[in-house]
Structures are given as structure tokens and as C-alpha cells.
Amino acid sequence: MVQASFYSVLFIVLCGYAESCIPHSITVDVPEEIPPGYVVCKVNLEQCGTEELLVATSDPDFKVQVDGTVTASRFTRVPLRGRTFMILVQDGTSLNRVVEVILTHKAGKVSNNGVLRRSKRRWSPLPFLIRENDKPPFPKDVEIVGSDSSVNYTVYYVISGPGVTEDPVDLFSINPKTGMVRVNRPVDREQYSQIIFQVRAYNEQNRFETDRPLYITVNVQDENDNAPEFTGPMDFSVLEQSNAGTQVGIINATDRDDPTTIHTKIRHKILNNQNIFSIDPRSGMLSTATTVLDREAQAVHFVPLEIRDMDGDPKGLFSTATATVTLLDINDNPPVFSSTSYKASIDENAADVMVLRLPVDDKDLVNTPNWRAQYFITKGNETGNFRIDTDPKTNEGLLRVVKPFDYEKTKNAKLEVTAQNEAKLEGTNAKWATVPVDLTVRDVDEGPEFRPQNLVISVKEDVPKGTSIGTYTAIDPDTDTSKGIRYYKQSDPALWTEIVEATGEIRTTGTLDREATFVKNGTYNVTVKAIDETKKSSTGTITLRIEDVNDNVPEVIKKDLILCETNQKLGTAIVEAQDRDGPPFSAPFTFQLGSADGKWQLTDIKNTSAVLVPAQDLPKGQYEVPLTIKDLQGQGKEQTVNVKICHCVKEACSSQDSSRVLGRLGFLALLLPLLLLALLALLLMFTCTTKKDKILMDDASGGMLLKSNTEGPGDEVSAGIVPSSVVDGSLKGSHVGKTNGTLQPTWTQSLGAGAGAGAGVGAGVGTGIYSNSGVLKEEMDQLDYAGQFNLHTWKTNGRFLDQKLTYFFTEDEDRYANDLLRTYGYEGQGSLAGSVGCCSEMGDDQGLGFLDSLGPKFRTLADVCTKK
Incomplete structure (x- = not known):
């Protein structure tokens, strides 16, 4: 009963009250299991007229055809208590009718005859209608409900649910004896449009419920009690002078009344009749109605609007508002x-x-x-x-x-x-x-005016002092004359000119030099000031265009050149010259070699440069090369260029160029000073430990070993004597002479000269051995010719060592000067071999190619040392 009542309520909501052309309910016996397509029953719809009908069911398990035949749409089970659904019938007059179909079955009984069977009427009233905002008095009777069980029992009725025990509470009541439903106060449809409550029937004797509960639907009939309202924006804008019909915006409105009634059908209207704007009555679209909208005449328009329900019926409710339309500016007005x-x-x-x-x-x-x-x-x-x-x-x-x-x-x-x-x-x-x-x-009183403002004068740079080179005058614009104007020099950086105060004549006061720093691009500026009788003044500029004369000869830009040797290949040196004069007194230059002994030659001569290369194989060292350079007019002079031939590292002479790995000759050459020092030490020891009576020697060969006395028993000291050589003060051209296969000494200096010529260690040694002692002189007088010969040999050797040591303490381009004694901590500059010098790589067997370019002096010494 509860399920049937629920479907009844669902369809009755859509139905209005009308006299029925079909039965209110049908009871049909069906099997417990109904297959798809099973014909349940057929509702006779012929009594509803011939107009087109719309039919539907409330239960999706069943469907109804237009002729009223009800069939199962899918497999369905019917419980023992039965099953109920509704059939809705709607005709062309929009009248809705409802047929309640009650399905029952008995166990084991199957019926599929589809015969329409009527049963006794049950209590199933149509939906009740009440008016909203109904006028008193209250309560008012609405409708009577009755149960079929009242035939067999004395029943009373009880209602509950919304409108009774739930909000709105106590809106409805029922007479328990008669079943009359009453409404107790007015109701607002906009708050409660439909109310569904429940009715139950009970036996008065034992309070037993005699029938299934019934759901009562109460629809609140709408009353036009709500005026339409404006919604959305009311401010709009449109360009001035827009075409008629240009859309401005939509006026939106709403109404709270029943949307299915005419109470919510709204019409829009403009209240004034200025024909500036128009509005669509139904959509509310606001548009322009003219083309003469002028922002400059009226920038903002206020449009009064009215919206009225009941489709604009004068009795309908309405609201008014004002829309604001702002005209947007266009450039329709020129300044x-x-x-x-x-x-x-x-x-x-x-x-x-x-x-x-x-x-x-x-x-x-x-x-x-x-x-x-x-x-x-x-x-x-x-x-x-x-x-x-x-x-x-x-x-x-x-x-x-x-x-x-x-x-x-x-x-x-x-x-x-x-x-x-x-x-x-x-x-x-x-x-x-x-x-x-x-x-x-x-017109105003003006000062003098130079004409032209900038005077250009051409003058040669060698004009004599006091030469008049031009006149620069100013004009009074008012009188167009130069009367009464005085001239003064305002700016003359080099003080080369003077100006005559009364006439404006320009004279030279010094020698003009086009190559001076004051001259820019061959021009020199002098500023002159002119003052008239009214003390008004103006300035002008004299530009001296100094013409060039051939007063300069080409000069070598860089006189110190480096000729690099890289990978055993000798490079080139570029000689560049410049002439402070301009064309045609400068380039192209003529380059000629002076007295260079055929060692050098010039190649690749260009406008201002020439390439200097050796004409023969030259050793490393410093060379002076004379050159004569002349300009285009044949004027020039001889100049000297210093060329340094060296081994280069990154295009610069290596500071340790001579510190490379030594070959055999270089190694012997470097060991020679050490051997001489060792020999000197032996001589000192021999001198200090040998008595005077043992100095005499058996012969005067000069190259023999001497036998000396010993200071202790059994000790014997021997000293080797180095071969004597010719010493000329610089060790140049030193040699050892041979006579009949025997080394012969050659004397060139006295004993005193040999003793005093040394420096450093050499000087000390000479002084210690050959001091002017009376004892030594007395003993030397007693020497025979052989002893004097040996003594002179030692003196010669001492002189040689003194000068050799002095030579090694000097800097010279033609020898190995970098292997001098240094203070502790000296690491050298750019040395490839480190701070140890040449001795750091004595064990290297590589050849010393650099010795081939040490010069003729060192080559001679190497040849002497390597002779057998």
C-alpha cells in the first residue's frame, strides 16, 4: 500500500481535477513471475473522446500503449502482498487522468487472459488543491478521505508528516470520524508549493490498522502575489553616433510565482517616448533607436524601464528601474x-x-x-x-x-x-x-659682426717672422661699416700671430710648424675679438691652413730590433720609418745600406718599411747596421739600427738563451775555469809547503811535476803546471806556442803587472803569491836561471788565471755570461735549466748547438781545449 501510494502521489502532482472518463483503479490477478511482453490488462480509453491521447506508466517495469494495453517491459516479480502502479492519461485539453493498477496473485494461480476486472473502490483520492494566501475564516474544509475498511469496521483516521507533525506544523488537520481534511491557516506557495502527508485508518475497538497507509498530496494553487524583479547590471555603454539598432545590453528580470503560469510571463517596456532607445518586450534587449547620439551634447542617458507580469496585462504586477547608458567618445570634434x-x-x-x-x-x-x-x-x-x-x-x-x-x-x-x-x-x-x-x-643695437664668421687663410709653414698673412675685419650691422671697431687677439695657443688693433691685419710672430702639436689636420685656429665704440663685441675665428714644406727627413721608428732564431731558422727584422711631413714630402721612402761589410741586405722594400736580413751566417750577438733613408724628394740621412740576433721565446729573446743543454765542446769550455781554479789551489799548497832550498828544478821545461819538501815524514806534494799562454789583457787571440815539440812560454808582461791585474779571487791569489816581501826577494836573488824560469812560469799562470777570472765576472754578448756566481736563493730569470745553470744538465748527452754561435773568441778557446 505504501508503494502504491508513493506512485500515486508522483503522478497526481501533475494532474488537475476533472470528471473521469476512465476507472480510478483496476485490480488484476497476475502470476507471481511475469515474463517480458506479458499482457497485464487493457484500459478502455474510448470514453475519453477521439482526440490524441498521451499515456504513460509510473513503473518502468510496465509500459502502456495508446490503445490502453498494459504489458510487462521486462521480467518482473509480484510479491504476495501485491503491487501497484499508475497509468497517466492526458488528452488534448491538457486534462490529466490517473488509473491505479493493482496487481495481485494467488499461489499457484496463473492468469494471462488480460481480461479487465473491476474491484471494489479503495480510498485513493486525487490530489487536493488549496489556494495560497486564502482569506479567513479558518479552518476550511479541503476534502474527505475514506477507507474501504470502514464497511467492515468502525474506523478513525490519523494524519502525520509535513503540514501536520512536520513543517509547516499544524497546517492541516482531519476529523477522525468523518475523514474531512481541513486547512487551518493561509499558506505561501513560494514557500510550500506542494505538501504530502500520510493518512492511516484504525479500528476503534482494538486500535488495529485496518488498511494500508495512504499518502495525500496537497498542491498549493498559485496566486499572482509577486511582482517581477530586475536582476543583473543596469549600467551600459555604447559609442556615440552608433547606427540605429546597435545592441546596448540585456535587461534581466525574474518572478517568484509559478513558472508554469502566466503569472511569470514578463514584458519589458521603456516608460518615456524619446525614441532614443528601444527594448525587446520579451528578451529585454536594449538597443539604440537613433543615429544622432552625441556625447558632447549628452554624455549619459538614463532610461526608465518597466517590467510587468501577466504578459503585460494592466492588472499584472510590475516593477520599475532606470538603466544608465554612457556614450563612449569618438574623435568627431577637431580642435x-x-x-x-x-x-x-x-x-x-x-x-x-x-x-x-x-x-x-x-x-x-x-x-x-x-x-x-x-x-x-x-x-x-x-x-x-x-x-x-x-x-x-x-x-x-x-x-x-x-x-x-x-x-x-x-x-x-x-x-x-x-x-x-x-x-x-x-x-x-x-x-x-x-x-x-x-x-x-x-631692431636692437647690435655689436660688430665678423664677415665671414670663420676666415680661412693659407700660409706656408716656413714664412719669416713678421710676415703679413691677411686681414680680418668686422662690420657694424647698423652702419654696415668697420668704423670705430678695435681688434684684439683672444686665443692663440702657440703665440704664432699678432693682430693690428686698428686695422685687423694679421702678422706672424713665430715660425709656423705644421708638425707641431697645436696643428690639427694641417689647420691652426686663432680667435679674434672685435669691440665697437659702444663696447659691444663679437668674436670670429681665423683658421690658418698651414701648407707643408719638406723640413723633416724620414726617421726610423724603432732602432732596436730583434732577429729571432726559431727551430734553427733565422727570422727577419722589419725596419719602419716615418716622416712628419705630408705628401709629396714623405713616403714612399728609399732604403739603402751603409757600410755593413756585406753582412746584411734589404728585401721587400715598401712605402715606409724594409725587411733587414743577414747576408751570411752570423752568430748570436749585437750588431750595428747603418742605413740611409730618403723621402720622395730625395732628402734623408744615415741612421744606425741595432740588431740583436738571439734565440727567442714568444718573439722575445730568452734571458737564459745560453743555458740550454751543453755539448762536448761547451762542457769542456765550462769546466775550464773550474780546472784553472783547482790548479791555482794546488799552486798555493805547493808554495806554502815547499822550502826555499827545494824550489830549484832540474830543468826548465815548465810542464813538469815538481817535487817539494813535506811537512810530515813520508808526505810528498806534487803540483801540475798549466801550459803558459800569451795574455794580452783581454784573452783575445791567446795561444800556446810550440818549439821543437816542446811547449815554450812567451812573456808579455812583468811580474808586477801580473800580480795586480786580477780582481776578486784572482787578485787575492796574485797578491798572496807575489807579495813584495823582503824574505822572498832575498831568496829569489839566490835562484839560478832554471829556478827563475819556473818562477816566471808560475807568474805567467797566475796572470792568466787572474785575467780569466776577471773575464768570467763580466757581462758580454759573446760568452756564457749567465753562469756567474750568484747569491744564495737566486733562481735565475727565464733559465731553461733552473738555478743550477749549465751544470744541472752535465749528464745529458745532447749536443750543444748554441756553442756554434758563441762567436770567434769562444770558438778559439774551444779549439785550444780540444787539441790533442
């Missing part, structure tokens, strides 16, 4: 000058001066491109004396003179000025405005 013409005046010689303001009026929106003005001088400014700008605050035109006027040349200027906007004109046939401007130039 207009406040006056038809303008006049102004200005002093001559005045510059960067504002002479006039040109105000304009523009009706367009302020501070927009439609309003901001731009000014143009369309006539009269061919000489560029004027400029016109826009004042950003006032929008006025500011006329300025940027180039001064000369009254004597121009007394009046006539201009034509046009004003435009930043934006283009639209929506109008107007043109840009133009106004004439008449400018008068006022």
Missing part, C-alpha cells in the same frame, strides 16, 4: 583655435624664446587621443627659425624662435599653424583648423 589670427613680436638675435601661446578648444573627452592636440607650422618656416610644441596641461600650442632673426635681413615673418589630434577624425565632415600668425622682428 578649434580661440582666435582667427594671432600677432607677436621678437627682438632680433633672440633665440630659444617662446613668443606666443595658441589656445584651442576641443569638445572631445579630455586627456584622450581625441582631445590632445598636435601643432604643425605649414607655411613660413622654410628657414627653420621656429618650433612649435604642445603644452600637456593646457593643450595650447607653444610657438618658439630657435634660430635668431637679423632685423637688417628679416623684419617680418608670416606663419600658418595647423592644429590636429593624435587620433583621426571620424563621424564628422569637419577639417583640421588652420590659423595665420604674424611675427614682427624688432
